[in-house]
Amino acid sequence: MNEILGLDYPTLWFLVVGGVFSGYAILDGFDLGAGALHLFLKKEESRRIALNAIGPVWDGNEVWLVIGGGALFAGFPVVYANMFSAFYIPLMLFLVVLIFRAIGIEVRSKEPGKLWRKGWDVAYSISSILIALLLGIIVGNIILGIPLDENHIFRGSWLDFLNPYSILVGVTTVALFMMHGAIYLTMKTEDRLYAKLTILVKNTTIFFVVSLILVTFYTLIYLPHMTDFIAGHPSVFLLPVIMVLAVANVTRQISRRKYIFAFVSSAVVIASLLMIVALELFPVMIFAPNNPENSITIYNAASSEKSLGIMLRFAAIGVPLVAGYTTFVFYTFRGKVKLDDTSY
Amino acid sequence: MDVEILSRIQFAFTIAFHYIYPPLSIGIGLIMIFMEGQFIRTGNPVYEKMTRFWIKIFALTFGIGVATGIVMEFEFGTNWAVYSRYVGDVFGSALAAEGIFAFALEAGFLGILLFGWNRVSHKVHFFSTIMVTLGAMFSAVWIVVANSWQQTPAGYHVVGEGMQARAEITDFWAMVFNPSSIERLTHVWIGAFLAGAFLVMSIHAYYLLKGRFTELSKKAFTIALFVAAASSLAQLFTGHKSAEVVAEYQPAKLAAMEGHYDSLAVADLFIFGWVDQEKKETKGLKVPGGLSFMLHQDVETPITGLNSFREEDQPGLINFVFQTYHLMVAIGMALIALSLYSLFLHFRKKLFQKRWLLWVFVWSVFLPQIANQVGWYTAEVGRQPWVVYNLLRTSDALSETVTANHVLFSLIMFTIVYILLFSLFIYLLNKKIKHGPEDPELHQHSPRHSGMASTVKSQSHE
Numbered sequence: 001m002n003e004i005l006g007l008d009y010p011t012l013w014f015l016v017v018g019g020v021f022s023g024y025a026i027l028d029g030f031d032l033g034a035g036a037l038h039l040f041l042k043k044e045e046s047r048r049i050a051l052n053a054i055g056p057v058w059d060g061n062e063v064w065l066v067i068g069g070g071a072l073f074a075g076f077p078v079v080y081a082n083m084f085s086a087f088y089i090p091l092m093l094f095l096v097v098l099i100f101r102a103i104g105i106e107v108r109s110k111e112p113g114k115l116w117r118k119g120w121d122v123a124y125s126i127s128s129i130l131i132a133l134l135l136g137i138i139v140g141n142i143i144l145g146i147p148l149d150e151n152h153i154f155r156g157s158w159l160d161f162l163n164p165y166s167i168l169v170g171v172t173t174v175a176l177f178m179m180h181g182a183i184y185l186t187m188k189t190e191d192r193l194y195a196k197l198t199i200l201v202k203n204t205t206i207f208f209v210v211s212l213i214l215v216t217f218y219t220l221i222y223l224p225h226m227t228d229f230i231a232g233h234p235s236v237f238l239l240p241v242i243m244v245l246a247v248a249n250v251t252r253q254i255s256r257r258k259y260i261f262a263f264v265s266s267a268v269v270i271a272s273l274l275m276i277v278a279l280e281l282f283p284v285m286i287f288a289p290n291n292p293e294n295s296i297t298i299y300n301a302a303s304s305e306k307s308l309g310i311m312l313r314f315a316a317i318g319v320p321l322v323a324g325y326t327t328f329v330f331y332t333f334r335g336k337v338k339l340d341d342t343s344y
Numbered sequence: 345m346d347v348e349i350l351s352r353i354q355f356a357f358t359i360a361f362h363y364i365y366p367p368l369s370i371g372i373g374l375i376m377i378f379m380e381g382q383f384i385r386t387g388n389p390v391y392e393k394m395t396r397f398w399i400k401i402f403a404l405t406f407g408i409g410v411a412t413g414i415v416m417e418f419e420f421g422t423n424w425a426v427y428s429r430y431v432g433d434v435f436g437s438a439l440a441a442e443g444i445f446a447f448a449l450e451a452g453f454l455g456i457l458l459f460g461w462n463r464v465s466h467k468v469h470f471f472s473t474i475m476v477t478l479g480a481m482f483s484a485v486w487i488v489v490a491n492s493w494q495q496t497p498a499g500y501h502v503v504g505e506g507m508q509a510r511a512e513i514t515d516f517w518a519m520v521f522n523p524s525s526i527e528r529l530t531h532v533w534i535g536a537f538l539a540g541a542f543l544v545m546s547i548h549a550y551y552l553l554k555g556r557f558t559e560l561s562k563k564a565f566t567i568a569l570f571v572a573a574a575s576s577l578a579q580l581f582t583g584h585k586s587a588e589v590v591a592e593y594q595p596a597k598l599a600a601m602e603g604h605y606d607s608l609a610v611a612d613l614f615i616f617g618w619v620d621q622e623k624k625e626t627k628g629l630k631v632p633g634g635l636s637f638m639l640h641q642d643v644e645t646p647i648t649g650l651n652s653f654r655e656e657d658q659p660g661l662i663n664f665v666f667q668t669y670h671l672m673v674a675i676g677m678a679l680i681a682l683s684l685y686s687l688f689l690h691f692r693k694k695l696f697q698k699r700w701l702l703w704v705f706v707w708s709v710f711l712p713q714i715a716n717q718v719g720w721y722t723a724e725v726g727r728q729p730w731v732v733y734n735l736l737r738t739s740d741a742l743s744e745t746v747t748a749n750h751v752l753f754s755l756i757m758f759t760i761v762y763i764l765l766f767s768l769f770i771y772l773l774n775k776k777i778k779h780g781p782e783d784p785e786l787h788q789h790s791p792r793h794s795g796m797a798s799t800v801k802s803q804s805h806e
Contacts (some may be wrong), residue, residue: 056455057408063451066442069417074440077432084421084428085743091422092754095415096761103413103765107406110772149506154745284355303433304503304512311437318444322522325452332456332463341782342459 001037001307005033009309010302013075014282016315020071021272024064025135026180026267031058033181035101035128036174037200038121046193050108052343053188056333058105060326062098074311078152078301079285086146086154089139090161094134101127109326109344129174136173140166143219143226143277145287148294152286152301165218175208176273179250180266186259188337189290201254201262209247225287236279243272348739350751351423354758356724358415360717361762365409367716370484370533371540371571372402373477378567380470390560396461397781398544398564398710401773403458410451412762422799423751427731427741431510435490442486450479482531488529489520494732495723496593496715498522502735524589528723531582536761538573538679538712544568546709547777549702559779562696565705569690573683579676584638590726591639594733595648596658597726600665602626602635604649611635611647616670619663624651626666639643656729665726668718675715682708 002009041047073080074138084091104124145163147156182201189197212240219226246268253262281287285301288294302308376398383391417439420428456464456472464472499518500511513519545568548561591598598604603619603626604611613635617628633643650658659665682704689695696702731738 052459056459059454060448060451062410062414063447065442066417066447067440069414069421070436070440070443073417073420073428073432074436077429077436078433080421080426080436081425084418085423085425085745088422088743088746088750091418091751092750095418096757098414099411099761099765102407103768104408107768107772110424110775158750300584303436307433307437307513310513310516311440314437314441314444318441318448320581322444322448322452325449329452329455332460340462342461 002309004312009312010298011283011306012312013071013302013308014278014285014298015069016312017071017075018274018313020064020068022271022313024068025270025274027061027064027221028058029177029270030054030181030184030263031061031133032132033177033179033204034185035105035125035181036178037185037204038071038125038128039180040200041193041196046196047117048339048344049189049193049337050185051105051109052339053337055105055344057329059102062102064335071311075303075308076285076296076298076301077303081294082296083142083149083154083286086156087141087161089158089320090134090137094131097127097130097134100124102132105344132174132177133170136170137161137166139277140169142167142281142286143223144310145225145289145295146157147290148286148288148296150291150294152288152294152296155290165222168211168215168218172208173210175204175211176266176270179204179208180263180270183250183254183259183263183266187263188335190336198254198257199336201259205251205254209251212247225289225292239272239276239279243269243276246272308330345748345752347742347746347748349749350748350755351742351746352738354751354755355416355419355423357755357762358412358419358758360720361766362409362412362416363720364713365405365412366480366484367532367536367539367712368405368543369409369540370400370477370480370536371538372398372405372543373473373480373540373798374537374546375540375571376402376473377470377477377573379564380466380473381664382563382567384466384470388565393781394560394564394806399457399461400776401543401547404769404772404776408765409418409659412765415758423743423746424731424741425743425745427736430510430741431494431732432511432737434493434497435518437513438486438490438519441482442490446483446486448479450483452478453479484532485529486538488532489522489525491723492528493519493522495528495727496589497732497735498524510613513734523593527582527585527589531579531586531719534575534582535712535716537571538579539716541568541572541575542679542705542709542712545572546707549705550777551780552696553699553702553706560781565696566690569683569686571694572679573687574631576676576679576683578585580680583673583676588639591647593725596650596653597723598788599617599648599650599653600659600662600726601669601722603662603666604635604647605651606646607649607652608646609649610643610645613638614666614670616674617666619666621662644717659726659728661725661728665722668725669722672715672719672722675711679708679711679715690758 004012007015007224034050036052038050041050069080100123104120104127108120108124111117138161141161141163144163146154148161149155179201182197182204186194186197186201246265249265250262250269253259253265283297283299284295285298286296288296303311376395379391379398380395382388453472453475456469456666457476460472497511499513499515499520499522501514502509503512504510547567548557548565548568551557551561552565585602587598590601602614603609603617605624605626605737610633612630612632614626615629615631617626617630619626631637636645636647637643639645639647650662651694684706686695686701689698727733729737729739770787
């Protein structure tokens, strides 16, 4: 097997996929969070400013999901095919709310009518919450595992995805994105809206910390397979430590009103949470609790070495390019939001 | 109805609806490059007004295109799990390349295109317009490569058997440049240019008829007319090339396109007609030996007919393939006639006096859209019963765990949502057209710095 830096190709591609989904969660996380908080802002001008704070970037953020889906399809077709078909109903709902949200953002400011704007504000905000919730529910189900037969095909019922643990993970995701989005919005606003957001930042942070504690205890008590790995690899214990420190730093930076540092810290929280999930399962990608031998791992799901080699080269060329123009766009629209005639 | 039919209907419906928008984005993008290029070159504010008007229409089409586009990427996995596992190694890399090389470019610069007019210099904005259009064109590259690989697979070998069988890539460039990629890509691109050009001409013809924005509309119409004339002629060439590839690699599809049954006979070229699938014959107005002549430059060479294929290896809906194909060709010819005649009038400076012709242009916006749609129906229905030609049957490609009820549920959901989306699109497009281009001078001293005054002002312009 070919290796780079002592890692085989499936592991490297696993890192790429993980990196892309983390990037997605960090980037789309703040605009989904801003959407989730949208209805808490009451004034028309505040809503427009909040919308335009994400205006030039939300679409680019969502592209990370498309790239992640493509990376999964290409590198681990078995995971892509079997997981997506297992989560048929939640994913279809996810697609529909994704459409509603995009349309809500695009059209709400295109008519001056009060009812029109209120209606689309609700559509936009509710769908942002539902997207975060469904993403969290899917992550929750990945942590729990799903029943698979010896061909790695899903053998459960379509309603299985709605279970208490996954819903709790879903709620935690909503809380996390709300906190992340609130911090982002404070960076982009001034005056009274800013003052209002500083309160929202505090409340959403409390919401997140409480949900996180609940999820952690639930996991420790009821999901032994998640903790076994850490027990065997004490060095991995570093990750939860980093995560806890990052959460602590979010609160510290918020009280210091250094929202840029708080934003970076909440990004670290998102990334470290995803890394904890990924590492605790690794090399399993979809765990089969009915018979762990049926689990889908990076090895029985991976594409050929040839294909992975080609795509690793794509990633080596593409990722710096994407990082380059993402930075350029964020730099162009840096600073506080100014409404002008191109705004939503 | 069974899972297969429902899944096919759902995929066909979601992708056909989606495909209204990306060609418009590519086509409008190209024309915006010319408009904004003229603005940069001449500094004439009429071009600024024009560009900024089209940016707004572009935003609308692009927004719906993105919203409906992610659906297909998910559907491969949700509805076609066997297919996804079978082709992931090959097809997946094209999709991944689309994401990383095309979408990211497109979406990255889109922010600047839509919101950056007052933030960046005109040159940087112009650069962003070009990048977004290139991004849209690149995404067509990868998606057409992936689809062409399904039509004419190359650069792969099949590994494993039964449940575990899958195609693995052996030669990336052979996969990318599979026998039909280039012909089909150029055909798709030009179809997109036509969709954009005819939308631009439609709206500006309407303004000319109503006596609004006359100077601007004449200029914009002319830009689009040149694009349309060049594209419609080029489309004849790429169309012919595509048909040659079909003849060589997918003879059953070609036979269905012309309703040709008898392999020992010379093949005719139908202008229009009707295929009787029961009696296995085709009636209509035809050029005897025309198809043989188009493919072999003589009227004696027989062409492989549908009789050479077992029933289960033929596209099921032969008359449908025949009709969609002929409609596409007929529209293609009409577009050539329309744009060349108008170009002729343009050079004689009589174009804008012909009111009836402007009315024709107002309505002809639908023609390239219809042609793009039915062209794809020909390609995809004609490929049946295969999802990957001669390798994997559509009926074998479904997800094991998804039931007919699941698909029925999602299909109904998509139908409702898309009807709503389409109504919104038409409503907002109509509104933007009624409103028309804005005077850039109104904004010259305006809202770079925020404050209530500017907020009120910009609201009043929406």
